Amino acid sequence: MFNGFTGVLYRELHVFSKKAKKQIIASSLSPLLFLIAFGWGFGKEVTVDGLPYISFLIPGLITMSTLNQSYGIALELNISRFYFHIFDEFLIAPVRQVEIVLGEACYGIFRAMISASLIFVYAILFGVELIISPIFFLAFFLHTFLFATLGVTMAMIVKDHSSQAAVNTFVITPMIFLCGTFFPVDKLPAFFKGIVHILPLTYSTKVIRSSLTGGHINITYLGLMAAFAILFFGTALWAVKRVEA
């Protein structure tokens, strides 16, 4: 019944397990560098929005790393589409496209969970207290699901590997720098503020940060995240349906 979903997850998790050590070490490095550079570098005196900078930064890093991990399935999908043609096995199999999308999305969420756990460990090491509430889990789920399905969409519509790299350079990296990971977006000039408010990461960062630091949760932002999740789930499904080998 759910053989497509199970098959996709079987494949992704088995491949992941073979290189888990390498991947986990690699994905743990960049948040650590950011923490050392900005967390320690700025010191405890700097406060942002009433929080010590490092307490402000860690939720941002969680959001950023989990975006990288959940959206990062796009790169793997690309390799399996263009280089080894493994994705063809999914396309030839008698499975529904929606199962392929959900299987890949779950894999993206799984990768994000590993990376979030690592940063929680860093938080303990750096002596930062975080509040883990049900709202955090809801926000985390919406955030990673929406970026995983965006990843699936992109991986299906790009024509080759280099266009995938271009999407990362022009969309993902600017989003990470502008959407509140390192500083509150309210400080941006009006023009940029307008731009970042059409990008989903802005809302993810705000909601995840508020939930972890005990701030006010804006329900509208949660609703917007859910809307993005539905939208990208739709585009991913559309893209898998029209993809050709």
Next chain:
Amino acid sequence: MPSDKPILQVKALTKRFGQKSAVRGIDLTINEGEFWGLLGANGAGKTTTIKLLTGLTRPDSGEIQYRGRDFFRFFREAKQLIGVVPQQNNLDRDLTAHENLTLHAILHDIPRKLRTERIDEALDVAGLAEYRDKPVKTFSGGMKRRLVVVRSLLHHPRILFLDEPTSGLDPQIRRSLWELIQKINREQKTAVLMTTHYIEEAEKLCHRVKIISSGQIIADDTPEQLKKEIGNYVLEWGEQELFFKTRQDATDKQGTVQGESSIREVSLEDVFIKLTGKRINV
């Protein structure tokens, strides 16, 4: 023996890539248990045809029916009937032989109880039982090819599409693959559509061949009949070739030509060149 119940029927299939027509109105019917060859030069539309028939590419127009039911309306049911050996080995290099087969078994919804049995059997048939838990990236070309072939059969398809199954393999390995494919066709009555550019492969294996050129099927018959149509003997001299019904006719003509000449039996390759104006291995 093949039956006359069609497993696959195709009508007026077309596919364009931008301005270029890759497939221009293909009709074909394959009955249960038949072994078909699809012969064509590079770029003739062989692979595109296979991709269209297996759902990897969407046609621009035309009809595809498996057991009388529309492929696109009964996509999942039809795909259970199909086995595919693509031109390039699409195995997961990081996974073991066993894991690659398990993935296929899950995707094709083979019940858990049957899975172990079928996978072990497949590994045996492929001669890979002792490599069960080795990652595929350590395999030779022939081992990978055998694994892809047995994988495509794991769910007991009723029609098997083979796209250049033996290209790039040693003669010995090629022969063992031929035997495997023939055995499946003979014993399980699985219909086969195989593209190849080794003419002798088509001649040896296929009950019937279709010759495809510029996206159209230009000939369709048994290898014997196709040969008969152009003659039984060829007289070759210099750059020229003439076809004759009997050896006597050829010998008579040979007496009248200048320079070195020779007479041989007509091969499928002669048919191919005569019809397409191309040599196949270019």
